[in-house]
Amino acid sequence: MFTDFDFDVIERALPYLWQGMMFSLGLTLLAMVGGIVLGTLLALMRLSSYKVLRVPAGTYVNLLRSTPLILVIFWFYFLVPIAVKHITGDSYAQGIGPFHSALIAFTLFEAAYYCEIIRAGIQSVPAGQVQAAQALGLNYWQATLQVVLPQAFRNMVPILLTQGIILFQDTSLVYVVGLTDFMGAASKVAQRDGRLVEMYLFAALIYFILCYLASFFVKRLQSRITPPR
Amino acid sequence: MLRITHLFAAIAAAGLLTAPVHAAELTGTLKKIKDTGVVKVGHRDASVPFSYLDDKQKPIGYGVDICMKVVDRIKAELKMPKLKVEFVPVTSQTRIPILMGGNIDMECGSTTNSVERQKQVAFAPTYFMTGTKIIVKKSSGIKGYDDLKGKTVVFTQGTTNERAMKAYNDEKKLGINFIPSKDHAESFLAVETGRAVAFPMDDILLYGLKAGAKNPNDYEVIGEFLSDDPYAIMLRKDDPAFKKLVDSTVAGLYKSGEINKIYTKWFQSKIPPKGINLNFPMSDSLKESIKNPNDTGVGACGKMKC
Amino acid sequence: MDFGFLSQPAFSGGGTYFDWVLSGIKWTMLVSICAWVIAFTLGSVLGVLRTTKLWWLKGPATAYVELFRNVPLLVQMFIWYFVVPEIVPKTLGMWLKQGMPMPEFWSAVFALGFYTASRVAEQVRSGIQSIPVGQTHAALATGLTMPQVYRHLLLPMGYRIVIPPLTSEFLTIFKNSSVALTIGVLELTAQARTISEYTFRTFEIFTLATVVYVLITMAVTVLMQLVERRLRVPGFIGTGK
Numbered sequence: 060m061f062t063d064f065d066f067d068v069i070e071r072a073l074p075y076l077w078q079g080m081m082f083s084l085g086l087t088l089l090a091m092v093g094g095i096v097l098g099t100l101l102a103l104m105r106l107s108s109y110k111v112l113r114v115p116a117g118t119y120v121n122l123l124r125s126t127p128l129i130l131v132i133f134w135f136y137f138l139v140p141i142a143v144k145h146i147t148g149d150s151y152a153q154g155i156g157p158f159h160s161a162l163i164a165f166t167l168f169e170a171a172y173y174c175e176i177i178r179a180g181i182q183s184v185p186a187g188q189v190q191a192a193q194a195l196g197l198n199y200w201q202a203t204l205q206v207v208l209p210q211a212f213r214n215m216v217p218i219l220l221t222q223g224i225i226l227f228q229d230t231s232l233v234y235v236v237g238l239t240d241f242m243g244a245a246s247k248v249a250q251r252d253g254r255l256v257e258m259y260l261f262a263a264l265i266y267f268i269l270c271y272l273a274s275f276f277v278k279r280l281q282s283r284i285t286p287p288r
Numbered sequence: 289m290l291r292i293t294h295l296f297a298a299i300a301a302a303g304l305l306t307a308p309v310h311a312a313e314l315t316g317t318l319k320k321i322k323d324t325g326v327v328k329v330g331h332r333d334a335s336v337p338f339s340y341l342d343d344k345q346k347p348i349g350y351g352v353d354i355c356m357k358v359v360d361r362i363k364a365e366l367k368m369p370k371l372k373v374e375f376v377p378v379t380s381q382t383r384i385p386i387l388m389g390g391n392i393d394m395e396c397g398s399t400t401n402s403v404e405r406q407k408q409v410a411f412a413p414t415y416f417m418t419g420t421k422i423i424v425k426k427s428s429g430i431k432g433y434d435d436l437k438g439k440t441v442v443f444t445q446g447t448t449n450e451r452a453m454k455a456y457n458d459e460k461k462l463g464i465n466f467i468p469s470k471d472h473a474e475s476f477l478a479v480e481t482g483r484a485v486a487f488p489m490d491d492i493l494l495y496g497l498k499a500g501a502k503n504p505n506d507y508e509v510i511g512e513f514l515s516d517d518p519y520a521i522m523l524r525k526d527d528p529a530f531k532k533l534v535d536s537t538v539a540g541l542y543k544s545g546e547i548n549k550i551y552t553k554w555f556q557s558k559i560p561p562k563g564i565n566l567n568f569p570m571s572d573s574l575k576e577s578i579k580n581p582n583d584t585g586v587g588a589c590g591k592m593k594c
Numbered sequence: 595m596d597f598g599f600l601s602q603p604a605f606s607g608g609g610t611y612f613d614w615v616l617s618g619i620k621w622t623m624l625v626s627i628c629a630w631v632i633a634f635t636l637g638s639v640l641g642v643l644r645t646t647k648l649w650w651l652k653g654p655a656t657a658y659v660e661l662f663r664n665v666p667l668l669v670q671m672f673i674w675y676f677v678v679p680e681i682v683p684k685t686l687g688m689w690l691k692q693g694m695p696m697p698e699f700w701s702a703v704f705a706l707g708f709y710t711a712s713r714v715a716e717q718v719r720s721g722i723q724s725i726p727v728g729q730t731h732a733a734l735a736t737g738l739t740m741p742q743v744y745r746h747l748l749l750p751m752g753y754r755i756v757i758p759p760l761t762s763e764f765l766t767i768f769k770n771s772s773v774a775l776t777i778g779v780l781e782l783t784a785q786a787r788t789i790s791e792y793t794f795r796t797f798e799i800f801t802l803a804t805v806v807y808v809l810i811t812m813a814v815t816v817l818m819q820l821v822e823r824r825l826r827v828p829g830f831i832g833t834g835k
Binding site for chain 1: 660661663664665666667668669670672673676677680681765769770771772773775776783786787790796797800803804807808811812
């Protein structure tokens with residue numbers, strides 16, 4: 060079946076594919092960290108008793124969660140620099156570079172998803188914990204940072220990591236703006252050398268191995284940290 | 289027909305070629321380059337031999353070489369010998385928004401200077417003259433545009449060729465089934481794998497794709513020109529200082545005859561990655577453009593009305 | 595913002611730019627709904643198989659879920675569109691590329707459907723497994739066979755539990771349908787890109803597309819909440835509030 064195929068093309072392209080993979084992994088890790096930080100803030104806002112915090116956070120999260128990622132990538136890649144130029148009144152649009160554009164788009168997009176995970180995590184911490192903290196004289200931030208969040212995150216680690224795996228898969232969509240992540244590198248080589256079959260199967264295999272191992276690891280972690288009931 | 293303006297000859301004659309740019313009065317792109325220490329150059333992945341990736345995935349080509357001359361000039365003008373060059377890949381569809389958004393400062397590829405695009409961006413003097421034709425498999429039996437009736441045709445999104453072909457299709461009521469694709473290599477593959485019967489594109493790029501194919505003799509480039517496509521470096525609009533610098537650099541290459549060396553290197557010698565020689569001598573219309581550098585654009589729909 | 599350009603005649607094909615938006619919405623809906631039929635049917639079967647105790651049913655279902663869940667949708671779409679026609683027998687390959695109508699549409703539907711089936715399977719499985727084992731035991735004790743337990747207890751209760759997660763899976767399919775633009779389906783996001791290219795009204799058209807996605811999402815969410823309320827079994831899950 061594969062007599063007509065040339066798998067050497069992969070070997071020749073390895074350094075380029077490696078660069079692409081570094082782009083994908085870098086984007087994933089940074090967007091995950093940024094998304095979790097921003098997502099935590101959003102979650103606290105959504106759980107706040109102040110309407111001025113709750114409503115904007117809720118609107119933001121629902122808006123981003125109803126919009127396709129590709130559309131969000133387009134928004135940030137094409138429009139935000141122009142909007143910034145209008146706001147700051149600079150004589151030139153200050154492009155922030157393809158990697159950073161993508162990073163901002165993914166961070167803001169993922170924050171909406173992380174927010175909902177973290178919100179559920181925070182709500183899973185028994186109310187008694189907060190009341191006990193308050194009884195000890197801790198203020199809101201002390202109670203949140205020292206009592207609620209540590210417990211919430213402990214429970215959430217597997218879900219946050221699983222969302223990270225989904226994020227890693229989603230980074231392949233930067234293909235639509237012509238960036239060279241792992242998939243972008245694979246498709247550029249595939250098209251230049253006319254080797255679609257070999258390159259796309261190889262890309263699928265690599266993604267599968269990485270994501271399968273990662274989710275296997277998450278599953279083991281989950282069974283270790285789940286407290287016995 | 290193209291009207292020729294003598295703007296650049298006049299600029300060169302006025303001695304502006306050597307006029308230094310003073311740091312204090314920097315605006316627009318030059319200021320941005322000075323402030324950030326980086327010049328961002330947009331390139332294509334598969335516009336052979338203008339702007340494409342070699343086997344080390346480095347951007348090379350005729351357009352890239354000319355842009356590097358511009359970069360040298362920027363280094364000299366801004367007294368920044370260590371100016372960093374960042375290459376950013378663009379596609380036919382992304383090049384204009386990315387340029388306007390500031391993620392690239394100039395685009396060095398195979399972009400047609402059209403009056404339509406001039407509403408959004410500016411162009412340096414024309415550096416190549418081509419036009420729309422189609423590539424087909426010899427075995428397909430397609431001999432002209434009218435044979436495309438009811439057939440599937442692939443186009444690269446965001447090209448002038450897409451518009452020219454669609455305008456022709458509307459005018460002649462051919463009922464062509466169009467499928468979009470992201471870049472020229474992908475479009476050509478659609479013809480190679482039989483998904484589409486034809487691919488309308490600038491003829492020079494079609495010769496480049498044909499030469500790079502697994503079996504070049506299976507394909508032919510056919511048809512009358514559906515459009516005229518003058519290529520040029522694309523710049524942001526309303527940035528006269530930067531445009532002047534790029535224009536005068538290009539005009540300088542034309543005046544000194546250095547352009548001939550660059551032309552021969554890419555069109556009449558073996559080029560990477562496969563060592564193909566396109567054997568494409570300079571056309572009369574390009575010679576004319578080199579004698580009288582100009583940035584006149586062409587209409588958007590090729591030779592059809594729209 | 596000025597939306598006047600929408601009523602202008604479009605560059606090609608008759609119609610106005612607004613017609614292009616409508617056509618984009620139509621293809622987004624068609625891809626989503628066709629893919630959902632596959633995802634729901636196949637996902638349900640796989641999810642049920644994963645809850646059985648028979649390894650030769652459970653094994654293949656698990657393998658499917660792991661395979662399709664761990665490869666990005668974009669890659670799967672490319673495989674259905676670019677790779678499959680090249681590795682099947684030549685005549686079939688040519689038919690896939692030229693003979694069949696709308697190859698890019700069907701590739702998108704199958705890619706999206708098979709991908710989402712793995713996610714639906716997981717939801718269905720966890721829905722069924724969340725029903726207390728005691729209920730199954732009780733049903734078996736009354737003399738029902740295992741297939742009857744599935745028919746009368748596990749499936750009806752399981753599906754009620756998973757209505758909310760399945761709704762969000764449908765909305766995911768709806769959003770993911772935009773990935774179909776990479777293989778040339780002119781759905782809503784693709785049309786927005788094309789219109790922005792022809793009219794330079796990027797900001798307006800992206801805003802419009804975003805609003806359409808948000809409105810459809812809201813409509814589906816409200817509709818499914820109504821469905822969920824109608825199907826509630828008094829005294830069981832979902833009636834707590």
